[in-house]
Amino acid sequence: MKRPNWVDSLVSECGHVETPQSWLWWSFISCISAAAGNNYYLTTLKGDLVYRPNLYIMLLGESGLGKGFPINRAKLLVTKAGVTRVIAGRSSIQAIVQELSRTKTIEGKAPIGDSRGYIVNGELSTAIIQDPDSLTILTDLYDGHYNPEWTNLLKGDGAEKLKSPYITALFGSSPAHFYDSIPQANIEGGYIGRNLIIYEEKRSRDVDLLDDEAVNVEDHKFDTYLVPSYVPHLVSIGSKKGPLKPSDPARELFNTWRKKWRGSQTHDKTGFLNRVPDHVLKVSMCLALGEWDFGGEIQENHIEEAITKV
Numbered sequence: 001m002k003r004p005n006w007v008d009s010l011v012s013e014c015g016h017v018e019t020p021q022s023w024l025w026w027s028f029i030s031c032i033s034a035a036a037g038n039n040y041y042l043t044t045l046k047g048d049l050v051y052r053p054n055l056y057i058m059l060l061g062e063s064g065l066g067k068g069f070p071i072n073r074a075k076l077l078v079t080k081a082g083v084t085r086v087i088a089g090r091s092s093i094q095a096i097v098q099e100l101s102r103t104k105t106i107e108g109k110a111p112i113g114d115s116r117g118y119i120v121n122g123e124l125s126t127a128i129i130q131d132p133d134s135l136t137i138l139t140d141l142y143d144g145h146y147n148p149e150w151t152n153l154l155k156g157d158g159a160e161k162l163k164s165p166y167i168t169a170l171f172g173s174s175p176a177h178f179y180d181s182i183p184q185a186n187i188e189g190g191y192i193g194r195n196l197i198i199y200e201e202k203r204s205r206d207v208d209l210l211d212d213e214a215v216n217v218e219d220h221k222f223d224t225y226l227v228p229s230y231v232p233h234l235v236s237i238g239s240k241k242g243p244l245k246p247s248d249p250a251r252e253l254f255n256t257w258r259k260k261w262r263g264s265q266t267h268d269k270t271g272f273l274n275r276v277p278d279h280v281l282k283v284s285m286c287l288a289l290g291e292w293d294f295g296g297e298i299q300e301n302h303i304e305e306a307i308t309k310v
Contacts, residue, residue, distance in 0.1 A: 006101040006233050006290040009034065009254075013226060014073070018207060019066030020200040023059045026223070027170060030057050032286040034078045034086075034096040034118035034168040035234040038144070039241035042285055042298075044193035049279070053244075053285035056169045058124065061200045067172035068122045075120045080231045081237025082106040084168075085117040093134035097152045100167075115162035124171040124181050135186040141165045142194045142220060172242070173228070193271030196279060196310065220232055237289050242296060244285050249300040254280070257307060280306045 007028045014024050033055040042051040051276065059067045079086045085104050087096055096119065103110040134156065141150065141162070150162040186192065246254065258277045267271055284306035286299045 003292060005287065006230065006289075006292060010226075010230055012126065015072070016207065017066065017069055018203040019069045020061070020202075020204045021132040023061075023067060024070045024137060024199050026059065026196065026198050027074040028055050028179045029283065029286050030055055030118075030120075030168055030170040031074050031077050032237065032290045033236060033282075035081055035237040036082045036286070036289055037084055037116040037174060037234075037238060038114055038164050038166045040244050040289065041145075042244045042246075042281060042284065043283075051281050051285065052145060052166060052167050053288070053289065054142065054196045055279075055282055056142060056167075056168050058195050058197045059170075059172045059200075060175065060177075060197050061219060063174050065088055065203055071120060071122045071172055073171055075118075075195065077226070077234065078118050078120075079233060080227050081234035081238060082109045085112065087117050087119045088121055090121075093131050093137050094152075094269045096189070096253070097137070097160055099163065099166065100162050101152075114164040114166065116164075119167060119169045120171075123177065124173040134193045135182065136189070138167070138169070139186070139189070139191045139194060147164050150221075172230055188269045188271075190271055193268075193275050195272075196283075233290075233292065237294075244288060244296065244298055246284075246298040246303070247300060250284075250298050250303045253300050253303050254284075257303075276310060279310045 004011075007025060010028045011024045017024075026183070036053045038052060040053060041237060043049070046050065047224050061067065061070065075086060075088055078084065085099060087099060096117070100115040106112070137152075140147065144150075144165045144167070148161070148164055150165050152160040161237050182192065254277075259279065268274070280303070284298050284302040287305055288294060288296075288301040
């Protein structure tokens with residue numbers, strides 16, 4: 001029997017919480033995306049189009065359904081791995097750009113010279129101080145392969161240059177904050193089309209909140225088991241690099257599905273439907289990297305699962 005991948009194993013470990021399972025899954029796939037950085041790529045159209053596995057993910061649902069649990073777990077796992085900048089808390093887009101422009105030194109790790117970063121926050125409305133340019137800049141930075149060197153030049157400030165920007169983002173939001181934080185221009189201007197918005201209306205299960213198991217906070221499961229069991233895989237992803245290539249069955253499956261998808265596609269003001277095949281490729285790259293015995297190839301089952309999830 002095939003061993004569950006890194007993401008599914010971690011979702012299973014967190015099966016005791018009430019958070020919707022989809023929010024767990026997408027939060028943990030964002031960890032793979034963040035750890036990958038610019039280390040991996042997939043080429044298409046004879047090399048003219050390059051995909052990297054960066055993802056923008058938003059957990060959307062009413063307050064109190066449990067967005068904070070997986071977002072916090074994801075943040076801690078990536079922080080412990082030390083393979084990318086982790087930008088959490090309240091920030092301005094200018095501060096984020098400034099942070100990405102500087103060489104990052106993490107204790108015990110090689111300096112990070114490119115502009116990779118993991119922007120993570122339980123609430124989009126507090127993650128980025130409202131600025132009319134913030135989501136437009138995030139839209140631009142998403143397509144890092146088109147911007148090997150991205151320059152931010154403001155009046156009175158020196159030029160800030162980002163080298164090979166690679167941004168993974170994980171946010172939470174409620175419907176009320178969503179429409180308050182995202183102007184219509186960004187909903188229809190490309191930002192939303194680049195996001196995977198995971199909407200849930202209810203908890204995955206109801207459990208007894210007060211259980212009979214006494215847990216010593218100092219011996220909490222996250223530090224004593226989840227960190228040593230799951231962080232090394234993120235470190236391994238962050239330490240290797242190279243092209244990701246689809247197997248012949250994976251290539252045939254994707255191309256056949258994409259033609260059918262294009263043929264049945266309807267109009268969408270956000271641009272998301274046009275980007276669904278791109279999202280599928282990026283998620284399939286993360287699924288391949290999430291295999292415990294990753295061998296550098298995207299398999300047919302990775303394409304199948306990515307199509308289903310996206």
